[in-house]
Amino acid sequence: MALSSAAALNPSGAKPKPFFAPGRVLIYALLIVTSIYYLVPLYVMIITSLKDLDQIREGNIFVPTLQPSFDAWVKAWSQACTGLNCTGLAPGFWNSVFITIPSVIVSIAVASISGYSLANWPFKLAEWCFTILLVGSFIPYQVFLYPLVIITREMGIYSTLYAVIFVHTVFGLPILTLLFRNYFASLPEELFKAARVDGAGYWRIFFQVMMPMSLPIFTVAVILQVTGIWNDFLFGVIYAGPTNYPMTVQLNNIVNSLQGVKEYNVEMAATILTGLVPLTIYFLSGKYFVRGIAAGAVKG
Amino acid sequence: MSEMKRPNPLLRNLPAKLATSPMIFIVLVVFVGSTIWTVASSFTGIKTLPIFTPQEFYDNWVGWDQYVRLWKTPRWITSITNLAIYGILFSGFAFIIGFLLAVLMDQKIRAEGVFRTIYLYPFALSFIVTGKVWAWILNPAFGLEKTVRDLGWASFSFDWLTNRDMSIYTVVIAGLWQGTGLVMALMLAGLRSIDDEIWRAARVDGIPKWRTYLQIVVPMMRPVMITIFVIVASGSVRVYDLVLALTQGGPGNSSQVPSMYIYEKLFVGALAQGTAASSMLLLATAVILIPWIVVEFGKKSRG
Numbered sequence: 001m002a003l004s005s006a007a008a009l010n011p012s013g014a015k016p017k018p019f020f021a022p023g024r025v026l027i028y029a030l031l032i033v034t035s036i037y038y039l040v041p042l043y044v045m046i047i048t049s050l051k052d053l054d055q056i057r058e059g060n061i062f063v064p065t066l067q068p069s070f071d072a073w074v075k076a077w078s079q080a081c082t083g084l085n086c087t088g089l090a091p092g093f094w095n096s097v098f099i100t101i102p103s104v105i106v107s108i109a110v111a112s113i114s115g116y117s118l119a120n121w122p123f124k125l126a127e128w129c130f131t132i133l134l135v136g137s138f139i140p141y142q143v144f145l146y147p148l149v150i151i152t153r154e155m156g157i158y159s160t161l162y163a164v165i166f167v168h169t170v171f172g173l174p175i176l177t178l179l180f181r182n183y184f185a186s187l188p189e190e191l192f193k194a195a196r197v198d199g200a201g202y203w204r205i206f207f208q209v210m211m212p213m214s215l216p217i218f219t220v221a222v223i224l225q226v227t228g229i230w231n232d233f234l235f236g237v238i239y240a241g242p243t244n245y246p247m248t249v250q251l252n253n254i255v256n257s258l259q260g261v262k263e264y265n266v267e268m269a270a271t272i273l274t275g276l277v278p279l280t281i282y283f284l285s286g287k288y289f290v291r292g293i294a295a296g297a298v299k300g
Numbered sequence: 301m302s303e304m305k306r307p308n309p310l311l312r313n314l315p316a317k318l319a320t321s322p323m324i325f326i327v328l329v330v331f332v333g334s335t336i337w338t339v340a341s342s343f344t345g346i347k348t349l350p351i352f353t354p355q356e357f358y359d360n361w362v363g364w365d366q367y368v369r370l371w372k373t374p375r376w377i378t379s380i381t382n383l384a385i386y387g388i389l390f391s392g393f394a395f396i397i398g399f400l401l402a403v404l405m406d407q408k409i410r411a412e413g414v415f416r417t418i419y420l421y422p423f424a425l426s427f428i429v430t431g432k433v434w435a436w437i438l439n440p441a442f443g444l445e446k447t448v449r450d451l452g453w454a455s456f457s458f459d460w461l462t463n464r465d466m467s468i469y470t471v472v473i474a475g476l477w478q479g480t481g482l483v484m485a486l487m488l489a490g491l492r493s494i495d496d497e498i499w500r501a502a503r504v505d506g507i508p509k510w511r512t513y514l515q516i517v518v519p520m521m522r523p524v525m526i527t528i529f530v531i532v533a534s535g536s537v538r539v540y541d542l543v544l545a546l547t548q549g550g551p552g553n554s555s556q557v558p559s560m561y562i563y564e565k566l567f568v569g570a571l572a573q574g575t576a577a578s579s580m581l582l583l584a585t586a587v588i589l590i591p592w593i594v595v596e597f598g599k600k601s602r603g
Contacts, residue, residue, distance in 0.1 A: 027407050034401065035418045041433045041477065042421070048436065060447035061437065114323035121316035129327040134596075136331035138534040138589055140581040142562045146571065147334030150350050170330050173323060202315035231426035233541040248428040252545060255432055268436060275429040282424035286417055289424065293482060294489050 049073060049269035056264055072263070076270035080263075082253040089270055092250030096230055096277075099246055103165045104225040107172035108218065114173070115180025116206050120192050130177065137174030144170075145238060152239060159241035167235045172228070176221055179292070183217040184210060216288075223285050224292035227278040247274050335582070342366055342576035348569045366576035376577065379556045382468045383584075386557070387536040389472045390479070394532055395525075397476070398483025403513060405484065406491045416488075420481035427478070431545025434474035435461065467547050467555040474546055475539070483528060490524035491517065523595050530592040534585050 044061050050068035051059070059065070078088040117123075118130055148170070152163040187210070195205045211218075236246040245253075251274045255267045282289055337350075344351065344360035351360060370376050401419060405412060422430060437443045440459040448456040460466035494517055502512040518525075540559040543549060549556040558581055565574030 024407075027404055027409060031401075031404055031409065031415050035415060038418050038422065038477065038481070041430075041437060044437055045433050056442065060450055061443055062447060110322045110326075113319045117316045117320040117323075121313050123313065123317065123320075125324060126317075126320045129324050132327050132331060133323070135589065135593070136327070136335075138530065138585055138592075139331070139335060140534075140538050140559070140578070140585055142538070142559050142578040143338045143582050144330060144334045145563070145578075146350070146566045146575065147337050148330065150337075151329065151334075170326050173326055177323065202313070202319065227424050231424075231428075233426065233428050233544075248426050248541075251432065252428050255545075256548070264436060264442065267432065271429050271432045275425045278424045278426070279421065282421055283417070286413065290416070290420070290485055293423070294486060 045268050045272055049076075049265055049272055051265050053263065053265060072265035072269040073273070075263075076254070076266045076273055080254045080266055080270060082250065082257050089247060089250055089254065089273055092245060092247035093273070095240070095244050095250075096247040098161060099164055099168075099236065099240065099244065100226060100229045102161070103168035103172075103229050104222060106165055107169040107176060107225055108221050110169055111173055111176030111221070112180045112214075112218070113206070114177045115182075116184050116210060118177070118181040119184035120205070120210075121202065130181070133174045133177060141171070141234065145234075149238070158239065161240065161244050163239040163241075164235055164244065167239050168225075168229050168232070171235075172225055175224070179217060179221060179224075180214075183214065187213060219285075220288050220292040223281055223288050227281055227289070230278050338575045339579050339582070341572055342579045344572050346572045348571060350571065362572075366572050367580075370573065370576050370580070375553050375556060376558070376561055378553055379558045379561050380580075382471075382555060383537065383539070383557050385468050386471055386475065386539060387533060389469075390475045390536050391529065391533045393472070393476055394480050394483045395529065397480050398528075399487050401480070401484040402487035402491055405488050416485065419484050422478045423482050425478065427541035428545045430474050430478045431542050434470065434477070435546050438470055438473075461547065462551055464551055464554040467551060471539070471543050471546055471555060471557075475536070475542055478542075479532065479535075483532060486524070486528050486531075487521075490521045490528075493524075494520060526591050526595050530588055533588045537581055537584055537588070 040062075047064040048056065048061060049072050050070070051065045052069060052071070055065050055067075076088060077090055077093075079086055080088045114126075114130075117126055148167055149158060152158040152166060155163075155166070157163045157166065191209055191213075192205065195209045200208070230246075231248065232246065233248040233252070236244075236249050240246065251270050254270055340357060341351065343363060343366070344357060345362045345365070346360055351357060405415060409415070438458070438461040440446070440462055445456060445458045448458070460470045498516060498520070499512065502516060507516075538559060539557055540563070543555055543557050543560065547555040549560050558577060562574050562577045562581070565571070565577060567574075
């Protein structure tokens with residue numbers, strides 16, 4: 001009896017949380033303060049790019065301008081100079097597009113097939129290589145920089161678009177193969193067996209059974225690779241060759257080589273323009289992005 | 301013997317083997333081959349022309365000379381000191397702040413998605429972009445320092461970007477802004493994987509929440525934490541673009557990092573010196589990796 005009355009007095013289930021309890025207020029206050037810290041650079045970048053140089057010199061970096069103007073954006077896109085070359089960021093943008101698209105396709109093709117082999121058609125050599133790959137993904141890039149110059153030179157592609165595609169495929173391989181291997185391994189085995197019994201071979205099972213079920217993981221892989229490759233600087237500088245320099249390289253050159261008066265508004269506009277593609281992808285695809293980066297930590 | 305031959309085991313599942321060959325090629329040639337080449341050539345005196353045959357390696361062998369020279373170079377000492385400062389502060393703070401943010405996010409808050417989006421968006425940006433933004437904010441002539449002075453605090457000083465003793469700390473600030481969100485997201489995933497039963501049991505026993513976190517949840521998350529630590533620490537060894545965009549290694553050589561030294565030596569005719577420096581980074585990574593390998597491959601054998 002006593003037990004049941006006690007139970008009646010203490011309702012089970014989670015306690016309803018009042019919104020304004022002191023502890024809750026503290027939690028939200030902390031979260032909001034840290035959010036502001038994370039947002040300030042984006043805010044400063046945007047308002048600086050909308051000011052003219054006089055407003056920058058007179059005002060302070062946190063106060064927005066009352067007469068916003070997109071002149072700096074236009075200049076950053078099409079007129080800003082690196083040395084004597086005044087083409088703006090536009091050529092770098094297109095180079096980044098031409099690097100990113102084939103690199104994403106090739107790296108995902110190689111990795112998805114490798115992951116499929118590891119999950120469904122495993123053999124010793126492939127499994128050893130995969131273990132090496134997982135450990136190898138932590139090796140600093142600096143160890144591979146010069147050997148990759150030699151390898152791409154031997155392949156006859158050094159300093160071309162193909163070299164940078166190859167290098168992105170190499171460095172995307174560990175994380176992507178892991179992602180695909182784990183995904184394919186999580187699909188019900190009966191599907192694979194039934195297809196085998198029906199006489200389907202390696203490629204047919206991949207294209208007609210596995211791929212149609214793998215849209216989510218391909219989405220995660222595309223997001224991971226597009227942002228990663230777009231943001232790359234080092235491989236672009238070394239392997240792409242000067243005519244193919246990606247946007248990040250051009251941004252760095254523009255900011256470092258502005259002669260005479262430093263045009264901070266143009267610098268910030270160029271910086272936003274360079275970050276715009278990955279930011280857009282990020283804001284549109286929040287959950288998938290988180291899944292992609294979490295895949296690296298939750299190794300199976 | 302019957303006429304039917306046993307199929308050659310090497311040819312079994314041939315399409316699978318052919319399709320996996322690009323990965324095998326990359327692993328053996330790029331990951332294994334390059335690592336061996338880099339380490340081996342660091343014991344030679346090569347300058348611009350790479351060598352391949354054992355005879356060439358024998359002819360150019362100089363033993364530990366490159367390493368002796370490396371550790372006598374003041375710029376390398378500065379670089380490796382900076383890397384230690386950056387690596388320890390960045391990993392440490394990212395770890396602590398990331399964990400605290402994850403705990404706050406785990407309190408069944410409203411608008412969790414909004415907060416997560418805000419904390420994680422810098423991670424989607426290029427290091428070059430992050431470096432340029434912080435270079436602008438920390439610019440003493442126009443940024444934070446000027447702003448605070450204009451508000452009336454005339455003696456306020458925040459010139460780390462142009463101060464030889466402090467420039468490497470600006471890299472830590474910018475790096476934390478970019479990287480803490482990742483740690484938060486990974487920690488949150490780890491916290492969410494803790495069984496609700498454990499929370500219920502702790503509550504029934506009257507253990508306060510903060511003690512449950514410290515004494516029960518954190519120890520349970522040890523494997524996740526080791527993985528996160530390895531990701532963060534091995535990532536910080538590579539730091540390059542961020543420094544390039546933020547300080548260009550300056551003022552002077554004050555914020556140089558090893559990858560800048562390596563890049564320069566590799567491509568200006570001191571190849572073996574560059575590979576020796578790369579091998580030192582490889583060694584540093586190996587030290588960081590050991591705990592992860594113990595956890596990752598130890599748990600499989602324990603079954």
